[in-house]
Amino acid sequence: MNLCLISNTSSSPSNSLIADWRKLTPSQPAVWRSILRKNFTDWKKLATYLELDEIQQLAILPKSAFPLNLPMRLAQKIEKGTLNDPILRQFLPTIQETELTPDFVTDPVDDQAFRRETKLLHKYEGRVLLVCTSACAMHCRYCFRQNFDYDVSNKVFEKEIALIAEDRSIHEVILSGGDPLSLSNETLGTLFDALAQIPHLKRLRIHTRFPIGIPERIDAGFLALFEKSPLQCFLVIHVNHVNELDDEILAHLKALQKKGVVILNQSVLLKGVNDEGKTLKTLCEKLVDNGILPYYLHQLDKVQGAGHFEVLEEQGTFLIAEIAKTLPGYAVPKYVREIPGKESKTAIF
Ligand SMILES: *Cc1c(COP(=O)(O)O)cnc(C)c1O
Numbered sequence: 001m002n003l004c005l006i007s008n009t010s011s012s013p014s015n016s017l018i019a020d021w022r023k024l025t026p027s028q029p030a031v032w033r034s035i036l037r038k039n040f041t042d043w044k045k046l047a048t049y050l051e052l053d054e055i056q057q058l059a060i061l062p063k064s065a066f067p068l069n070l071p072m073r074l075a076q077k078i079e080k081g082t083l084n085d086p087i088l089r090q091f092l093p094t095i096q097e098t099e100l101t102p103d104f105v106t107d108p109v110d111d112q113a114f115r116r117e118t119k120l121l122h123k124y125e126g127r128v129l130l131v132c133t134s135a136c137a138m139h140c141r142y143c144f145r146q147n148f149d150y151d152v153s154n155k156v157f158e159k160e161i162a163l164i165a166e167d168r169s170i171h172e173v174i175l176s177g178g179d180p181l182s183l184s185n186e187t188l189g190t191l192f193d194a195l196a197q198i199p200h201l202k203r204l205r206i207h208t209r210f211p212i213g214i215p216e217r218i219d220a221g222f223l224a225l226f227e228k229s230p231l232q233c234f235l236v237i238h239v240n241h242v243n244e245l246d247d248e249i250l251a252h253l254k255a256l257q258k259k260g261v262v263i264l265n266q267s268v269l270l271k272g273v274n275d276e277g278k279t280l281k282t283l284c285e286k287l288v289d290n291g292i293l294p295y296y297l298h299q300l301d302k303v304q305g306a307g308h309f310e311v312l313e314e315q316g317t318f319l320i321a322e323i324a325k326t327l328p329g330y331a332v333p334k335y336v337r338e339i340p341g342k343e344s345k346t347a348i349f
């Protein structure tokens with residue numbers, strides 16, 4: 001590997017974290033970026049690749065404000081010649097998105113009301129959410145933040161960091177977006193270093209789906225970020241169906257676990273994807289067998305265009321109760337929904 005030699009050799013405490021990840025930041029563009037560029041973004045190419053016939057293609061929405069974006073790794077796991085695939089359903093824009101469903105709105109979780117800085121949401125006590133970027137490795141059709149008014153003018157978090165440093169009630173920073181792993185190791189490293197200087201911060205959490213599409217993102221430079229972090233780090237991945245996982249993804253996550261990062265998973269309950277007990281159970285088992293704890297199963301946030309994904313709460317409760325009968329307690333995610341104005345996510349089961 002061609003290593004960049006701008007490493008900082010200063011021994012002052014404020015620079016002690018910086019050396020490691022800088023040394024491992026390659027001067028060439030990162031491998032994962034070239035993989036990302038091969039994502040499917042053209043529905044015709046995807047339809048041809050998946051051998052969808054003319055009738056099936058009529059279901060595709062050719063143009064949408066939230067465009068098709070699907071990594072090759074996930075596309076390779078989709079069954080050919082059908083629309084009824086649990087991965088495809090999550091990523092293919094279809095004409096069902098144009099149906100209006102009552103109560104489905106542009107900002108179902110009321111993010112706007114909790115914006116304390118351009119890129120900072122403070123909704124729950126003790127933790128803040130940093131909206132790091134608008135970019136994702138993939139576009140999930142049910143994403144509740146697809147209409148978010150992102151600040152894409154820069155990758156600077158100065159105002160947000162100042163606010164976190166001033167507010168001693170904050171103990172945890174959640175990096176979210178978009179997908180924080182869309183940022184370079186260098187940008188993340190600078191951010192980690194700044195957060196590491198804030199004494200009342202104890203925990204750093206990263207919400208990401210990136211490794212599911214492009215596990216190569218967890219490269220040496222990224223791993224090095226966790227080498228000396230004074231904060232307890234959590235990585236919350238987002239997997240809805242076991243088909244999304246494979247050995248290479250799990251091996252990359254294992255490397256992170258070896259750095260002391262605790263890995264959790266959140267899923268969204270989605271019709272036609274994971275709304276059967278057996279499907280959910282298989283996913284939960286695969287996760288815990290690899291040391292990943294199922295954290296939340298989210299009731300769908302009612303974002304416009306996602307009505308066809310809704311599973312009723314009664315059915316969700318039934319499903320979770322079913323799997324809880326046959327799994328250890330730690331393998332059963334908390335079934336929650338987001339009610340704006342509440343002090344935490346609301347437990348359904
Ligand atoms: C969901 C959410 C969190 C995290 O909640 P946890 O229950 O701690 O996982 C934090 N901030 C915002 C704005 C959220 O939507």
Ligand code: SF4
Pocket residue numbers: 135136137138139140143144145146177178179209238
């Ligand atoms: S990866 Fe996360 S933020 Fe990005 S589109 Fe999917 S659900 Fe939304």
